[in-house]
Amino acid sequence: MTTPPRGLRERKKQATREALREAALRLAMERGPDQVRVEDIAEAAGVSPRTYNNYFASREQAIVSAVTADREARIAAAVAARPAGVRLADAVTEAVVEQYTNTGEREHKALVLITAQAALRDAFLDSAAGIEPPLTAVIAERLDNAEAHTARVLAASVAAAVRIALEGWLRPAGKAEAAESFAAGGLVVPSGSLPDRLRMALAPLAPAFDAAEQRTQP
Amino acid sequence: MTTPPRGLRERKKQATREALREAALRLAMERGPDQVRVEDIAEAAGVSPRTYNNYFASREQAIVSAVTADREARIAAAVAARPAGVRLADAVTEAVVEQYTNTGEREHKALVLITAQAALRDAFLDSAAGIEPPLTAVIAERLDNAEAHTARVLAASVAAAVRIALEGWLRPAGKAEAAESFAAGGLVVPSGSLPDRLRMALAPLAPAFDAAEQRTQP
DNA sequence: ACGAAAACTTGCGTGCACGCACATTTTCTG
DNA sequence: CAGAAAATGTGCGTGCACGCAAGTTTTCGT
Structure with missing residues (x-):
């Protein structure tokens, strides 16, 4: 170990x-x-x-x-486990989706409980920030430690994206969301599965990962 | 108004x-x-x-x-004020740097006070998250509201990057940092001015902004 | 302009986060 | 293996966040 x-x-x-x-x-x-x-x-x-x-x-x-216990460590391990050939962006995305999809029976019941109360929802969202430190470590490693601060920013961005995905997922889709999306004038998809939401949220960050990756291994 | x-x-x-x-x-x-x-x-x-x-x-x-009062609104306004020709990434970066550099006498004294106590430091760092909502709005606007969720993720990433920059800036550079940077094996710049740190933290996100921008206006 | 409805303030009570000092346990050193 | 050194567990006390239920002020419909 x-x-x-x-x-x-x-x-x-x-x-x-x-x-x-x-x-x-x-x-x-x-x-x-x-x-x-x-x-x-x-x-x-x-x-x-x-x-x-x-x-x-x-x-x-x-x-x-x-519920969130060691999800952080498992995500980092999952990223490290991917073969070195794949895009870093894909490795991270798949690792995150994977670890948030492994929902056992006990975990599912707990999530129902958490969703029911505002304070617990907030705490659950905040827990997403915990993936930043381990993610920083594995990303920095893949980048050959060439740009430590870049790894940190990318990891923090992933954490923020995950938070956004979770936030949208466990929102009861009240009238607030409807009004907001209408005010934006766009035809936004109102809901979706958690894996979909995670991929959607992480997709915009892919170019940043690609750029960082190419800078270290041309 | x-x-x-x-x-x-x-x-x-x-x-x-x-x-x-x-x-x-x-x-x-x-x-x-x-x-x-x-x-x-x-x-x-x-x-x-x-x-x-x-x-x-x-x-x-x-x-x-x-101290942080309406910095959020000013940053959003500063982004909106940039001519439509410039890269969105540059507009955001410059707006952020600008608004965090306008340090009056009163503000400077307050920052000394804040730096002195851990609880106040944390609150100051958390305040950086407040720029997300207004930033989301202006970014979404520049992206023609084509991808609302992309704007949200980018704004959250910027907030995270700003937080990282501030965190490194007001850290007393104790032995913890020295040990960490040494363990990473890299020759990391130990400190720097706040504008430098902000630009450094925001730079890795530029490719993500570029990609989003090109997707809406080819 | 008047009365109903909605929004804000406030006193009260409860459970909680956390600093401090000290007893206790574990680890380190010679 | 003994004693020093460091880390933890715990009791106590203080200030605080926040729900609740009036009482008061502002807004709005007609």
Whole structure:
């Protein structure tokens, strides 16, 4: 692995983190999300409320993280796994679509829960930003570390695009969206599947990836 | 104008908002940022603490907004003001650089204050996201509203790039950065002026802008 | 111009995020 | 292996974000 477990300390921390994640999600599913207090989560995980806060900055983050857990790392790994021949833009797009499509039964139920509440939706959207650091690393590697700042900007742009795709996907398509698209005067596709939305959002960034790629390997 | 003042109500709201902004910044400069409570700001602006919360979601946001106030609108206006002949990428870049360079005396002092505290730094970085909505509008306009979602993604990418530039700019260049750049193995420029950083961060996005532009006006 | 409707302010109460200081555990050093 | 050094868990206290339900002001229909 990239990080051989340094010791007992790390394992304990990961165990606690996971216990909190699971407790948060389980309690939120049993009762409503509003009926779960931090105190309950901490108790279910066997730690003090104060310790809970050392792991998560908000109650919503704890619940959402049970679903988004290590998607970040998996996306980076998926990009790195693609053969070196394919366009970087394609590698990233496919990796992202792939990791957001692997929706198990448990994950699906959790998403229904998240969609139901505004605060959880926001936390879920914010979690997309977490893919930036690992993406920066793999992109920089493919670019031979020639332009570290370029990799950073591209990764951040991907994160932003993913966020936009998710935002449009879990929006109930209320009258706000209809009015907006009408005001824009365009015949915009009002909805679509998540993979479609992800590809649509990432497509405009492809030229930027191509340019960066050609600059390092002409 | 685009929005003829609809009535007394709007004017009052803007007045209250500005009063809160000014009070927050002034008090933060007089005493330290830590020595200003929400209650103080509200009192100085002549409203209740609860009302303060109807305008700003956090204490840091109120202070920072006194500096970032309408930069968003000015950037959009600056883009719209460029002649139709220039590349969209250049128009956006120059508009951003321009609006972040107009640093008055008052603004400069405020930035020193903001840089000094972590919470304020974060709020300042988050404020960069505010340029997305107006940028989306002007970009969509230049693209003849042909691809609304493309405009949205490009605007979000610009916001992300600006954030990265600001982040690198106000980082004290501690040992963390040095170690990181060394680990990357590259000869990265450790620091630079804000305009330079902004141009560097926005440059990788230019090909994406060009492609979108050519697609609508061949 | 008048009354209904919509928007804004405010007091109150609840749960929460987080700094600080200290006890405890794990890791590092000689 | 002992003791120093560093990282974590925890109790406590403070200020804050925000929902809710009046009370008040502005807007709008007729």
